[in-house]
Amino acid sequence: MTHPTPYYRRLAATPEIEIVLDGTSLRVPADAPVLPSLMALGIEAWSGRNRQAQPLCLMGACFQCTAVVDGRPGQRLCRTPARQGMSIGSEQADG
Amino acid sequence: MADATPVAIVGAGPAGSGVAFALAEAGVGCVLIDDNAAAGGQVFRAGWQQSAPRSAADPRGVELRARLRRAAATIDHRPNSELVAVENGMLWLLDSDGRLGSIRFDALVVATGAIEVFAPMPGWTLPGVVGLAGLQTMLKSAGVVPAAPTVLAGAGPLLYLVATQMIEAGVPVAAVVDAAARPSPGVLAQMAARPSLLLAGLTLRLRLLRARVPVLTSTAIVEIEGGGHAEAVRVAPVDRAWRPHAGSATRIECRVVGLGLGLRPNVDVTRAAGCRHAHDLGRGGWHPERDEDGVTSVPGVFVAGDAGGITGADAAIADGAIVAVAVLRHLCQPVPSMLASEAAVARRLRARQRLFAKAIMQWSAPRPGIFDAAPADTMICRCEAVTRRALDDALAGGYEAPGPAKMATRIGMGACQGRLCHPALQAITQQRRGIAPADQGMPTVRSPLRPVPARALIAMAHARSEP
Ligand code: FES
Numbered sequence: 001m002t003h004p005t006p007y008y009r010r011l012a013a014t015p016e017i018e019i020v021l022d023g024t025s026l027r028v029p030a031d032a033p034v035l036p037s038l039m040a041l042g043i044e045a046w047s048g049r050n051r052q053a054q055p056l057c058l059m060g061a062c063f064q065c066t067a068v069v070d071g072r073p074g075q076r077l078c079r080t081p082a083r084q085g086m087s088i089g090s091e092q093a094d095g
Numbered sequence: 096m097a098d099a100t101p102v103a104i105v106g107a108g109p110a111g112s113g114v115a116f117a118l119a120e121a122g123v124g125c126v127l128i129d130d131n132a133a134a135g136g137q138v139f140r141a142g143w144q145q146s147a148p149r150s151a152a153d154p155r156g157v158e159l160r161a162r163l164r165r166a167a168a169t170i171d172h173r174p175n176s177e178l179v180a181v182e183n184g185m186l187w188l189l190d191s192d193g194r195l196g197s198i199r200f201d202a203l204v205v206a207t208g209a210i211e212v213f214a215p216m217p218g219w220t221l222p223g224v225v226g227l228a229g230l231q232t233m234l235k236s237a238g239v240v241p242a243a244p245t246v247l248a249g250a251g252p253l254l255y256l257v258a259t260q261m262i263e264a265g266v267p268v269a270a271v272v273d274a275a276a277r278p279s280p281g282v283l284a285q286m287a288a289r290p291s292l293l294l295a296g297l298t299l300r301l302r303l304l305r306a307r308v309p310v311l312t313s314t315a316i317v318e319i320e321g322g323g324h325a326e327a328v329r330v331a332p333v334d335r336a337w338r339p340h341a342g343s344a345t346r347i348e349c350r351v352v353g354l355g356l357g358l359r360p361n362v363d364v365t366r367a368a369g370c371r372h373a374h375d376l377g378r379g380g381w382h383p384e385r386d387e388d389g390v391t392s393v394p395g396v397f398v399a400g401d402a403g404g405i406t407g408a409d410a411a412i413a414d415g416a417i418v419a420v421a422v423l424r425h426l427c428q429p430v431p432s433m434l435a436s437e438a439a440v441a442r443r444l445r446a447r448q449r450l451f452a453k454a455i456m457q458w459s460a461p462r463p464g465i466f467d468a469a470p471a472d473t474m475i476c477r478c479e480a481v482t483r484r485a486l487d488d489a490l491a492g493g494y495e496a497p498g499p500a501k502m503a504t505r506i507g508m509g510a511c512q513g514r515l516c517h518p519a520l521q522a523i524t525q526q527r528r529g530i531a532p533a534d535q536g537m538p539t540v541r542s543p544l545r546p547v548p549a550r551a552l553i554a555m556a557h558a559r560s561e562p
Contacts, residue, residue, distance in 0.1 A: 005242075007223060007242055007243040007324075007350045007351055008233075008239050008240065008241055008351070009239070009240065009241075009242035010238055010239055011234075011238040011239070011240060011264060011265075012238060014238070032236060032237040032238075033236055033237055036232075036233040036236070036239035037237060037239065039233070039239060040237075040239045044222035044223065044324070045222040045323075050480070051477065051478075051480060052220075052222075055222075055225055055229065056224070056226060056229065056477075056515075057210070057211060057225075057226045057228070057515075058225060058228070058229030058230075059137065059210065059211070059226070059228060059229060059232055061210045061211075061361070061511065061515070062226075062477075062511050062514065062515045063478065063509075063510035063511040063514075064477060064478075066510065072193055074510075078229075078232075079130065080191075081132050081175075081191075
């Protein structure tokens with residue numbers, strides 16, 4: 001789910017890399033956890049295994065933010081550093 | 096083949112890093128395991144530094160990371176590594192590429208810090224609702240902040256710290272909603288055990304006043320409204336048990352809601368290691384039993400910092416030298432005199448830090464009414480979609496304790512393993528069945544602690560069966 005105007009913003013422009021989210025390429029800051037950057041792009045929820053996935057604790061404890069990262073399911077995006085060419089997919093296409 | 100180390104430390108925050116540095120001074124090496132990309136823990140979190148507000152960038156974190164780099168020969172720092180199991184002097188780690196490793200140790204120091212406490216409420220599953228510590232993490236690690244009206248709600252010092260950090264970063268904070276009453280004169284007098292921190296707290300309060308942010312005390316959110324995203328909160332005054340008064344709610348428009356009722360020890364690892372735990376709201380609830388030196392009920396397992404009971408960052412730093420001395424004794428290694436006197440000083444400091452922490456808890460430890468206020472349709476367990484109604488039915492059906500309630504509803508058995516819902520489950524069981532948390536017992540832990548790829552599980556089983 002994305003909003004036309006994101007509810008979060010980056011405080012400053014930093015060097016970016018390219019990642020792929022559900023087939024769409026996006027530019028996000030390098031060397032930061034990927035989830036806050038997605039939030040700043042207006043991406044705050046996606047489909048999860050048995051519920052909607054979304055950020056909550058942002059500290060790796062709540063497991064609400066999981067997705068498939070480079071083919072590995074169950075990865076917490078708040079704990080996943082952005083890497084050039086990384087591919088992120090929802091855990092279930094419809095949800 | 097497993098790696099071997101005299102000391103394995105889990106958590107590279109101020110406590111864990113402190114123990115590692117003190118051991119290094121004594122010439123004892125360790126493996127310092129951390130699930131973050133950079134050391135420092137939550138309080139000294141690294142990452143995004145440019146034009147970060149002053150209050151968000153702590154020079155002690157920069158110093159901690161520099162020291163760790165200098166000590167690389169003795170301290171084997173393993174960032175982005177998660178502990179998945181621990182048994183019989185062996186622990187299992189998963190790195191960020193999903194590779195499993197194992198380490199044999201003679202002593203284990205658990206310095207896993209704290210996690211945030213949440214009270215379920217209608218609408219808390221909407222996007223736009225995040226943790227207070229989470230907002231702080233986003234700011235510190237990625238320089239990302241809310242751009243839309245934001246309500247911050249909960250209790251405790253973090254509420255005011257995050258509010259100030261957000262305002263300094265230009266976030267439009269619509270209101271700060273504090274379930275706790277203003278600290279009583281008695282509590283303020285106790286906080287004076289640490290004048291500098293009391294002053295810092297009052298300064299935060301003053302900054303909010305100057306920024307004209309409404310601060311509502313003895314007030315809680317009763318509902319978060321919105322279609323596909325948070326759009327407003329409804330807040331109401333609470334009674335002494337923090338139960339909101341129905342029917343007197345005020346609506347505040349916002350797009351981001353930061354929630355957090357304070358911190359509790361992260362007991363994942365001490366539980367897995369089989370340590371005995373006790374319940375004390377003054378220490379953040381369930382915590383491993385530990386003596387003054389950080390010795391737990393399991394020989395060779397030590398705990399340092401907030402993981403052993405919430406006492407704050409300064410007490411965690413003090414624990415570094417104190418726990419290191421205990422570890423050296425356990426290993427029958429000499430304690431350098433420098434370190435011994437450092438530990439003696441730390442002990443005196445820690446006594447005051449504990450007094451202060453106690454006063455903070457008296458002021459802000461969550462009261463049960465705020466958990467019990469969740470109406471029937473509220474999602475209590477998000478992972479397994481268990482509502483308040485289902486939990487009440489399970490409890491009314493004669494289930495005396497969370498264990499059986501879990502079996503009836505699968506509450507707390509999902510991906511987060513109860514980290515998110517346990518305080519609510521416990522408080523609701525207490526309110527509905529009159530069973531004190533200590534009598535409910537601590538939830539059991541499942542191994543592995545983290546979801547692990549099947550091939551890694553097979554590798555673990557294989558290694559276990561080796562002589
Ligand atoms: S947001 Fe809680 S684990 Fe990622």
